[in-house]
Amino acid sequence: MTIKETPLKDCYIIEPKVFYDERGYFYEQFNEQVFQAETKLNVKFVQDNVSESKFGVIRGLHYQQGMHSQAKLVTVLEGEVLDVAIDLRKNSPSFGKQFSMILSSENKKQLFVPKGFAHGFSVLSKTARFFYKCDAYYNKESETGIKYNDETLNIDWQLKDGEIIVNDKDKHLPDFKSAIYF
Structure with missing residues (x-):
């Protein structure tokens, strides 16, 4: 596995070494020893989550505050x-800066998103x-986020306006200027 820095402090791209043969493929998705040696971060994951979404769905921008803040490996x-x-x-x-990348079942890349993001x-x-x-359990009272279409962040979600699907909760999140920072 290869671990690469992003322009954001403590945020890393993880590229597994994939072994292909006539049966299919195998790769090690996460190795705590390698991760800690390469990043110098001591992260213990305690919860795994899976979501399935259709084309055009935007989920986010989410985070948990305070002692329930979560680092994620996605x-x-x-x-x-x-x-x-x-x-x-x-x-x-790198406060206020953003990083985006394509994650797919084809490229098998992962992104480590630290606490405070x-x-x-x-x-x-x-x-x-x-x-x-996640390295912390979900806590509903700590949950918050930033509007997906915040003007300050101006994120290009690579979707046209008519294609975007966002739930009501995410449509009413605060803007970046009103967000709770760490």
């Missing part, structure tokens, strides 16, 4: 998404099955 098991991470840590050199994705394929590991 990947796509089926389909293709544009994955977006935004640094909300006031003292970070907002995260979201848009579905670019007919359907997508999204998998993520």
Whole structure:
């Protein structure tokens, strides 16, 4: 597995080494020893989540506040998404900056999103099955986010206006300027 830095502090791209043969393929999705050695981050995952969405769905931008803040390791098991991470840590050199990349079942890449980041994705394929590991348990009272169409962030979700599907809760999230920073 190869771990690469992104322009955002503590946010990493993980590319597994995939072994193909006539039966199919095999790869190690996560290795704690390699991750810690390469990133110097001590992360213990405690919860795995899976969502399935259809083309045009945008989920996010979500995060949990305070002691329930979550680091996530995200990947796509089926389909293709544009994955977006935004640094909300006031003292970070990359505060307010965003990083996006295509995650797909074909490229098998993963993105490590540290605590203190907002995260979201848009579905670019007919359907997508999204998998993520979290280092803290979900806590409804700590849940918040930023509007997907925030003017300050101006994220290109790679979808046309008529294709976008967003639930009511995400449509009413605060804008970036009103967000709670870490």
